[in-house]
Amino acid sequence: MRGGTLGYTDEPAAVSGAAGSVLALHGGPGSVFDFRYIGGALDGRARLVRLDLPGHGSTEGSLVASHSTADTADVVREAGDALGLWDGKIIVMGHSLGAHVALEVAASLGRDKVAGVCLLCPVSLRPHRAIRPQAAVRVIHSLLQTPVVGPVVMKPLVRLMYTRMLGFDPKRTSAEESVFTMQQVAFLDFERAAANADTIR
Numbered sequence: 312m313r314g315g316t317l318g319y320t321d322e323p324a325a326v327s328g329a330a331g332s333v334l335a336l337h338g339g340p341g342s343v344f345d346f347r348y349i350g351g352a353l354d355g356r357a358r359l360v361r362l363d364l365p366g367h368g369s370t371e372g373s374l375v376a377s378h379s380t381a382d383t384a385d386v387v388r389e390a391g392d393a394l395g396l397w398d399g400k401i402i403v404m405g406h407s408l409g410a411h412v413a414l415e416v417a418a419s420l421g422r423d424k425v426a427g428v429c430l431l432c433p434v435s436l437r438p439h440r441a442i443r444p445q446a447a448v449r450v451i452h453s454l455l456q457t458p459v460v461g462p463v464v465m466k467p468l469v470r471l472m473y474t475r476m477l478g479f480d481p482k483r484t485s486a487e488e489s490v491f492t493m494q495q496v497a498f499l500d501f502e503r504a505a506a507n508a509d510t511i512r
Contacts, residue, residue: 318369319362319391320344325355330359331400332425334416336387338407338432339492340473340484342368345406357402362390362410366491378494384415391416400426408434408495411504417479418507428511436505442496452497455490469493 320343333353352360365386366372375382391397403425406415410433421509438445446480450461453470455461460471470486473479481487 312374312389312393313364313424314374314385316369317363317365317371317374317386319360319394321388321394322350322353322359324358326415326449328473330398331402333394333404334387334400335359335361336364336403336405336409336412337361337367338405338409338434339364339495340367340479341406341409341492342483343481344368346404347385349404360394360396361443362387364412367488372487378491378493380415380495380498380500382410383495384419387412387416388419388430390443397424400424402427402429404429405433406431408499410434411499414504414507414511418510427509434499434504436508437501438499441500445497445499448493448497452494455470455493466490 333349335343335346335349337345338344342363346361349361353359363370364383365376374386382408387393391401397420401420401480402415403417403422405411405428410430413428442448449467454465455469457465466486468487470484470489472483474481474487506510
């Protein structure tokens with residue numbers, strides 16, 4: 312990509328008359344590993360592309376200008392161009408935080424390109440109780456930006472929160488991915504997500 316490396320998997324359709332492509336966008340923290348069973352379930356009936364979103368897996372966080380869903384969706388659209396995903400109809404699948412990205416991508420591509428949207432345990436169209444008040448999440452985000460306190464105190468605490476409190480796999484969840492996810496949560500735009508959902512309807 313123009314701004315750095317983006318990790319992905321690309322599993323081609325194995326049967327004739329395949330039904331387009333499925334684009335899988337993981338949640339945060341997460342990676343392409345989260346969708347490891349989808350390919351087997353599709354059984355070659357569609358092409359499956361799984362992306363490591365910026366700041367996760369093998370994709371560099373530097374690919375995005377900010378932690379916003381809109382900037383992440385820009386990266387996804389650029390990746391889709393590079394992979395030829397928009398040449399035919401696709402189904403956009405998003406899990407958790409990836410659901411907001413999926414809504415953004417699908418709404419911008421429109422019905423000419425998108426055959427469907429699949430949201431798995433999505434971040435809702437309003438703040439979930441786990442991130443209310445959202446002002447508290449923004450305080451954590453500010454502390455993460457503070458010299459010394461951010462990298463020495465907050466970074467390990469945020470990782471502990473994801474692995475111990477929220478149950479993410481400690482072997483697969485780095486402190487960097489945890490911090491990146493917390494920064495994304497701080498910038499979730501629920502009004503924009505709701506507008507994207509209306510566009511898709």
